[in-house]
Amino acid sequence: MTLLSDSPVDTATTELLNFSDVAMTFPNGVTALSGVDLSVKRGEFVTVVGPSGCGKSTLLRIASGLTSATEGTVTVGTNRIGYVFQDATLLPWRTVQQNVELLAELNGIKKAKRQAEAARAIELVGLSGFEKQLPKTLSGGMKMRASLARSLTLDPELFLFDEPFGALDEITRERLNDELIKLFTEQQFAGLFITHSVSEAVYLSTKVVVMSGRPGNIVETFDVPFAYPRDPEIRFTPEFAALAGEVSLALREGHS
Amino acid sequence: MTRTLETPVAATAARSSTRRRSRGLPRWVPPVLVFLGILAVWYFISYVVLDPSVAFLLPPPHTIFTEAFFKPATLSDILVALARSAGVALTGLGIAMIIGVIWAVGMSQARWIERSLFPYAVILQCIPILALVPLIGFWFGFDFPARVIVCVMIALFPIVSNTLFGLQSVEKGQRELFQLQKANRWTVLTKLEFPAALPAIFAGIRISAGLAVVGAIVGDFFFRRGDPGIGSLISNYQSRVQGPELFAAIITASVFGVLIFVVFGWLGNRAVGKWYDSGK
Numbered sequence: 001m002t003l004l005s006d007s008p009v010d011t012a013t014t015e016l017l018n019f020s021d022v023a024m025t026f027p028n029g030v031t032a033l034s035g036v037d038l039s040v041k042r043g044e045f046v047t048v049v050g051p052s053g054c055g056k057s058t059l060l061r062i063a064s065g066l067t068s069a070t071e072g073t074v075t076v077g078t079n080r081i082g083y084v085f086q087d088a089t090l091l092p093w094r095t096v097q098q099n100v101e102l103l104a105e106l107n108g109i110k111k112a113k114r115q116a117e118a119a120r121a122i123e124l125v126g127l128s129g130f131e132k133q134l135p136k137t138l139s140g141g142m143k144m145r146a147s148l149a150r151s152l153t154l155d156p157e158l159f160l161f162d163e164p165f166g167a168l169d170e171i172t173r174e175r176l177n178d179e180l181i182k183l184f185t186e187q188q189f190a191g192l193f194i195t196h197s198v199s200e201a202v203y204l205s206t207k208v209v210v211m212s213g214r215p216g217n218i219v220e221t222f223d224v225p226f227a228y229p230r231d232p233e234i235r236f237t238p239e240f241a242a243l244a245g246e247v248s249l250a251l252r253e254g255h256s
Numbered sequence: 257m258t259r260t261l262e263t264p265v266a267a268t269a270a271r272s273s274t275r276r277r278s279r280g281l282p283r284w285v286p287p288v289l290v291f292l293g294i295l296a297v298w299y300f301i302s303y304v305v306l307d308p309s310v311a312f313l314l315p316p317p318h319t320i321f322t323e324a325f326f327k328p329a330t331l332s333d334i335l336v337a338l339a340r341s342a343g344v345a346l347t348g349l350g351i352a353m354i355i356g357v358i359w360a361v362g363m364s365q366a367r368w369i370e371r372s373l374f375p376y377a378v379i380l381q382c383i384p385i386l387a388l389v390p391l392i393g394f395w396f397g398f399d400f401p402a403r404v405i406v407c408v409m410i411a412l413f414p415i416v417s418n419t420l421f422g423l424q425s426v427e428k429g430q431r432e433l434f435q436l437q438k439a440n441r442w443t444v445l446t447k448l449e450f451p452a453a454l455p456a457i458f459a460g461i462r463i464s465a466g467l468a469v470v471g472a473i474v475g476d477f478f479f480r481r482g483d484p485g486i487g488s489l490i491s492n493y494q495s496r497v498q499g500p501e502l503f504a505a506i507i508t509a510s511v512f513g514v515l516i517f518v519v520f521g522w523l524g525n526r527a528v529g530k531w532y533d534s535g536k
Binding site for chain 2: 086
C-alpha cells in the first residue's frame with residue numbers, strides 16, 4: 001500500500017482521495033472491506049450510505065490514516081485533512097475557544113495566529129458569543145458546531161465526516177446539514193461523509209455511494225444533479241424523492 | 257368547614273408540595289438528631305450501665321470538655337501533639353501523591369509496565385501494616401522519617417489506583433483526535449490524559465488524606481521515641497486510665513482527619529468542579 005502526501009494539487013479536478021481495490025481484514029479474521037474502489041475529487045462531496053456494520057467507518061479510518069488497509073492502494077492527495085467524529089470529542093476542561101484552538105496548538109502554531117484562526121472558525125459555524133463557555137453548558141448541536149469549527153482551523157482540503165449528526169434530533173440535524181452545505185460551497189473542500197440516512201446523503205452530496213454489508217463493498221454509485229447552494233425545499237421535490245427512492249432500493253438490495 | 261371537590265391535578269399538586277416541604281428540611285437537621293441520639297445513649301451507658309469503678313471506659317461527654325479541652329495544660333499537650341502528627345501526615349501525603357502519580361503515569365505508558373508493577377500496588381495495600389511497623393522502626397529508626405514512611409505506605413494505594421483509572425478513562429475518540437495530529441506521548445499525557453484524570457486523582461487524594469492521618473497516629477503509637485505525636489499521647493492517656501483526656505485526643509485526631517478530607521475535597525472542587533460533571 002502506498003500513501004502519497006503533498007503531491008501537487010493545482011487543477012480543479014485533482015483527486016484528493018483514491019481507493020483502489022482496498023480490502024481490510026481485522027486481526028481477528030473479520031473482513032470489513034473488500035474490493036473497494038472510490039475516489040473523491042476537489043469540489044466533490046461524496047456520501048457513503050450503508051447498513052450499520054458494513055465497514056463504512058473503517059473506510060473513513062483508512063482514509064484518515066488511523067488504520068491501514070490490509071490490501072489495495074490508498075492515495076491521499078493532501079495533508080490538510082479534517083476529521084469529524086461521531087461524538088463531538090470536545091475536551092470538557094477547555095472552553096469552546098480553547099477546544100477550537102486545540103489542533104493548531106498540537107501543530108505548534110503560535111498563540112496569536114491560532115486565536116485568530118479559531119475566531120474565524122467559530123464565526124463560520126455560528127458559535128460567536130459562546131467562546132468562553134464550557135462544553136457541558138452546550139447542547140448537542142452546539143457541541144457538534146464546535147467540533148466542526150475545530151476541524152475548520154486546519155483549513156482542510158479533504159474533510160472526513162464519520163456520521164457526525166447521527167445522535168442529533170431531526171431539526172438540529174437539518175439545520176446543520178444546511179450549514180454544512182454553506183461551508184462546502186464557501187470553503188472549497190472535498191468531502192467524504194458517512195451516514196445511514198438516505199435523505200441526508202442525497203441532500204448533502206454531489207455523489208452517493210451505497211455500500212453492502214459483510215464484507216463491505218460498493219454496490220452502486222449515484223450522481224446527485226442538484227446545484228449548490230441547495231434550497232432546503234428540494235427535499236420535497238419529486239426529483240429528490242425519486243433519487244432517494246433509488247438509493248433506498250440499492251441499499252435494500254445490497255443488504256439482502 | 258366546606259368541602260370542595262378535589263380535582264386530581266390539585267391533589268397531585270398538594271402532594272408534591274408537601275413532598276417538596278419535607279425535602280426542604282434543612283440539611284443539618286438529620287445529622288444533628290443522630291448526634292443527639294448518640295449523646296443520649298452515651299450518657300445512658302456512662303451513668304446507668306457502667307459501674308462507677310469502670311466509668312473511665314466511657315466518661316460522660318461533658319467531662320471531655322471540663323477535664324480535658326478546658327484545661328489549658330491538657331489542651332496545649334493535645335494541640336502540640338496534633339501539630340506534630342499533622343506534620344507527619346501532610347509530609348506522608350505529599351510524598352504519597354508524588355510517588356503515586358509518577359507510579360500510575362509509568363504504568364499508563366505501557367501494558368507491560370502496568371502488568372509488572374500493578375500487583376505490587378495491590379500487595380502494598382494488603383500488607384498487614386501493623387506487623388510491619390516495628391520492622392520499619394528497626395530499619396529507619398523511630399523518628400520522623402519512620403513515621404512518614406508508615407503514612408506513605410498506607411496512603412499510597414488509593415492515589416495509584418485512582419490516578420491509573422483516571423489516565424485510562426480517556427475516550428477513544430479524544431485519543432484519536434490527538435493521534436491524527438501525530439501528537440507525541442508527552443503531549444497526549446499533559447494535554448489529554450492528565451487533565452482527564454484530575455477528578456479521579458482528587459478522589460484518590462481525598463481518601464488518602466484520611467488514611468495519612470491514621471498512618472501518622474499508628475506510626476506514633478508504635479514509635480515512642482522522638483517528639484510524641486497524638487498517637488503517643490493517646491497511648492499515654494490509655495496507660496494512665498485518663499478517660500476524658502483520651503477521648504479528647506481521639507476527637508481532636510478525628511476532627512483533624514475530617515478537616516483534611518474537607519480541605520482536599522474543596523481543592524478538588526476548585527480544580528475540576530467547573531467542568532467535571534460528576535452526575536455523568
